[in-house]
Amino acid sequence: MELFKHTASQLHEKLVAKEISAVELTKAVLGRVDAVDKNVQAYITRTSETALAQAQAVDSKIQRGEKVSVLAGIPGALKDNICTKGIKTTCASKILATFVPPYDATVAEKLAAVDAVILGKANMDEFAMGGSTENSGFFPTHNPWNLETVPGGSSGGSAAAVAAGEAIWALGSDTGGSIRQPAAYCGVVGLKPTYGRVSRYGLVAYASSLDQIGPITRDVTDSAHVMNIISGYDVKDSTSINTGVPDYTKSLVNNIKGLKIGLPKEYFVAGMDVEVERAINKAIEQLVALGAEYKEISMPHTEYALSAYYMIAPAEASSNLARYDGVSFGHRVEGNDIIDMYKKTRSEAFGAEVKRRIMLGTYALSSGYYDAYYLKALKVRTLVKQDFDKAFEQVDVLITPTAPTTAFKLGEKTNDPLAMYLQDVCTIPVNLSGVPAISIPCGFAAGMPIGMQIIGKPLGEETIIRAAYTFEQNNDYHKGFAPLREV
Amino acid sequence: MKITCKDVANVALLSRLEFSESELETFTGQMDAILEYADVLNKLNVDNVQPTAHVLPLRNVMRADEAKPSLSRELALSNAPEQEDGYFKVPKIMEG
Numbered sequence: 178m179e180l181f182k183h184t185a186s187q188l189h190e191k192l193v194a195k196e197i198s199a200v201e202l203t204k205a206v207l208g209r210v211d212a213v214d215k216n217v218q219a220y221i222t223r224t225s226e227t228a229l230a231q232a233q234a235v236d237s238k239i240q241r242g243e244k245v246s247v248l249a250g251i252p253g254a255l256k257d258n259i260c261t262k263g264i265k266t267t268c269a270s271k272i273l274a275t276f277v278p279p280y281d282a283t284v285a286e287k288l289a290a291v292d293a294v295i296l297g298k299a300n301m302d303e304f305a306m307g308g309s310t311e312n313s314g315f316f317p318t319h320n321p322w323n324l325e326t327v328p329g330g331s332s333g334g335s336a337a338a339v340a341a342g343e344a345i346w347a348l349g350s351d352t353g354g355s356i357r358q359p360a361a362y363c364g365v366v367g368l369k370p371t372y373g374r375v376s377r378y379g380l381v382a383y384a385s386s387l388d389q390i391g392p393i394t395r396d397v398t399d400s401a402h403v404m405n406i407i408s409g410y411d412v413k414d415s416t417s418i419n420t421g422v423p424d425y426t427k428s429l430v431n432n433i434k435g436l437k438i439g440l441p442k443e444y445f446v447a448g449m450d451v452e453v454e455r456a457i458n459k460a461i462e463q464l465v466a467l468g469a470e471y472k473e474i475s476m477p478h479t480e481y482a483l484s485a486y487y488m489i490a491p492a493e494a495s496s497n498l499a500r501y502d503g504v505s506f507g508h509r510v511e512g513n514d515i516i517d518m519y520k521k522t523r524s525e526a527f528g529a530e531v532k533r534r535i536m537l538g539t540y541a542l543s544s545g546y547y548d549a550y551y552l553k554a555l556k557v558r559t560l561v562k563q564d565f566d567k568a569f570e571q572v573d574v575l576i577t578p579t580a581p582t583t584a585f586k587l588g589e590k591t592n593d594p595l596a597m598y599l600q601d602v603c604t605i606p607v608n609l610s611g612v613p614a615i616s617i618p619c620g621f622a623a624g625m626p627i628g629m630q631i632i633g634k635p636l637g638e639e640t641i642i643r644a645a646y647t648f649e650q651n652n653d654y655h656k657g658f659a660p661l662r663e664v
Numbered sequence: 665m666k667i668t669c670k671d672v673a674n675v676a677l678l679s680r681l682e683f684s685e686s687e688l689e690t691f692t693g694q695m696d697a698i699l700e701y702a703d704v705l706n707k708l709n710v711d712n713v714q715p716t717a718h719v720l721p722l723r724n725v726m727r728a729d730e731a732k733p734s735l736s737r738e739l740a741l742s743n744a745p746e747q748e749d750g751y752f753k754v755p756k757i758m759e760g
Contacts, residue, residue: 279739372719386718415725416718484702495679502680505752506743515755519680532681536672537695539679553705555715560708562716595697611719635719 180205181342182658185251185399188345192239192250199232199239199250203294206252210296210343212663218318219328219338221257222265223297228252231294238292246291247402253288254344256335257298258305259390260379261285268381269313270303272501272508272526282379283414284348284390284407291406296344300334303528304498305355305383307331308600311591312530319587320362321659322625326584329359329600335393336363340659346403347393352384353486354580354604356391357616361579361628364618364657366645367393368400369604371636372611373418376411384493385416387486387608396655397617397646401425404638420636428639431650434468436640439572443479444603449581452622457578460619460629460648464576467647474571476564481557482606487598488541488554489609495538498531533594562610569634574644577603579616579628603630613638617645618654626654666699667692 180188180202191197207225214220235250255261258268260278262285267273281289288295302312310318310333318333320326321341328337332349336359339347349356351369360367368391375390382388392403405426410419440461445454465471503509503522510525512518527535541550568575580600590597607614612635619629629648633641649655672692676683683691737750746753 276743279735279742412727416720416722418720478708481705481708484704487698488702488705499680503745504754507745509745512755515757516680518755520682523680524682527681532679533691533694535679535681536675536691537698540667540671540675540695540699543675543678550699550702550705552715553710554702555717556710556713557705557708559713559716560710562719594694595701598698609716 179342181209181345183345184395185345186247186402188251189247193245195239199235199294200229202250203228203232203252206296206343206345213341213661214343215664216319216324217321217337217341217343217661218316219299219334219341219343220254220297221267221269221300221315221334224264224295228294228296231292235292235294246406248288248346248406249292250294251345252294252296253346253348254296254299254335254338255285255347256301256332256349258301258350258381259285259348260381261295261298264298266298266381268304269301269315270526270528270531271314274508276507278379280379283376283411285379287406299332299338299347302331302333303531304381304494305331305350305352306494306530306534308354308358308597309590310334311587312528314528317587320584321661322364323584325586326625327362327587329362329584331355332393333359336360336365336367339363339365339393339395341661342658345395346399348390348407349393350380350388350390351608352387352490353608354601356393357604357614357628357630358580358600360393360616361626362584364626364654364659365393365395366397366400366615366617366655367391368404368615369607369613370404370408370638371418371613373416374613374636374638375407376409376414376417378411378413382497384490385497386493387490397642397649398426398429400615401429401642418636423639425638425642428642429646430643431647433464433644433647436469436574436644437572438464438469438471439474439568439575440471441476441479441568441575441577442473443476444577446581446602448599449578450583450622453578453582453627456620456622456627457576457629461576463651464648467651472572474568476568478557478560478564479606482561482609483598483602485554485557485561486605486609487537488550489558491534491538492541492551493538495535495542498535530594558609561606565610565612573640575632577630577632579603579630583622583625583627607632611635613641615641615645617649619648620654665696667696
């Protein structure tokens with residue numbers, strides 16, 4: 178099997194056994210990028226030279242007999258909203274097209290500290306706003322399973338890179354489903370940690386009360402390994418949680434006897450693909466056969482979550498994106514006076530979806546509408562969160578589809594923002610509540626991957642990893658590799 | 665209609681964005697559809713519900729007031745569209 182098809186933990190074994198070198202591995206994955214990225218278009222910026230230097234350093238350490246981390250020498254990708262010192266970080270926006278951060282995000286520092294190899298910065302929906310990566314200000318990314326379909330979004334470049342063998346692992350960010358939904362569409366594993374589990378320092382802000390960085394990997398084992406590296410309190414992020422980080426690999430246990438699963442009936446929405454529903458029901462039957470207990474539960478405020486999100490996230494975005502004014506960094510268009518400069522800069526360099534959300538958020542926060550829209554949405558957020566609190570009094574995890582359908586065709590929803598938003602219906606309540614969730618492959622419909630979402634209690638990553646690992650070990654869905662032609 | 669072209673033009677001004685007439689019409693239609701959808705929130709009585717702006721039980725996280733190394737002026741200015749004598753440079757703000 179080609180090196181680029183392995184998982185990080187498998188490749189780590191080969192590295193420390195000196196069967197392969199990190200340089201050889203990095204070259205193999207770079208070669209794969211050369212061969213397929215013309216079609217997939219997962220990367221905005223490639224850092225091949227520094228990647229090879231990082232790999233070389235790992236080889237020297239291994240030669241010297243030093244102990245190295247599981248990710249040492251393993252090539253991965255970072256979503257392009259994660260700041261990397263000296264490496265362009267664009268957020269897939271023309272407004273940041275030439276922005277070179279003078280500092281590293283905390284997660285980038287942590288990855289560098291364990292000698293992970295970074296191949297480049299992955300494409301995304303501009304400022305993480307979208308569910309298809311078609312909102313990238315530069316170019317769309319294509320789903321490796323069928324190039325005519327979207328990879329999902331907003332972390333579409335990260336998910337497509339991992340699925341295509343263009344990266345062994347990747348980081349994404351998830352504000353309303355942006356790790357889990359593309360992971361589902363691309364047939365890989367995506368984990369959105371508990372809000373505050375991973376530092377957001379250096380993550381370009383979209384909606385700060387919802388954003389969270391997490392891993393996109395080939396299997397659950399790698400997800401646990403990446404979580405071990407990126408999690409933890411950070412003095413630079415005052416919303417990071419100040420409690421110890423468990424060793425998530427201890428949860429890689431193939432046993433779910435007695436695990437209580439809740440199936441929230443409100444998640445099986447109208448318009449859901451029957452194949453998706455069938456796959457989830459089959460997965461539940463299988464988990465029950467493996468010793469889990471399951472019951473149907475009700476989360477009555479689910480239908481309001483999407484509306485609340487599309488007030489709260491744009492409101493936060495309108496405030497966060499006020500900083501793009503052409504003054505201290507980013508694109509500038511000269512104007513007659515400073516207000517004219519702001520307007521011209523922002524109008525020229527933001528894409529349509531970003532403008533739409535800034536406008537919607539500004540409206541929801543404006544005098545006369547604040548109570549009717551923004552404040553009401555915050556109150557509904559409380560009710561959505563209470564649904565989760567009550568559910569977790571009865572069950573250990575919740576299982577739902579990750580998205581109502583498999584990947585859709587490029588262009589299919591670009592003129593209908595609301596139809597695009599509806600793809601997030603199963604993932605958004607999780608962000609509003611701050612709880613962790615993982616999406617894992619659980620089947621195929623017409624050759625396209627289906628994702629199952631396992632949601633846990635706050636800081637319940639260990640339980641969802643154990644449930645996901647058990648399901649994975651009893652199935653082969655994650656072993657399929659996208660049938661991508663090299664060109 | 666929840667929102668008119670005139671409302672949208674006003675929001676555009678607040679947002680420091682400008683649109684052509686046809687863009688304004690498209691945006692008005694799309695924002696109207698989204699606000700219409702958000703109307704579902706009005707079905708709920710939330711009079712006695714506390715708002716949640718943030719899921720963590722945190723209030724005003726403080727750190728010790730100690731000077732620490734920070735970005736050099738050169739690095740801080742490294743992305744400036746225009747700079748002069750170690751300052752960001754912008755168009756004239758006041759007359760005279």
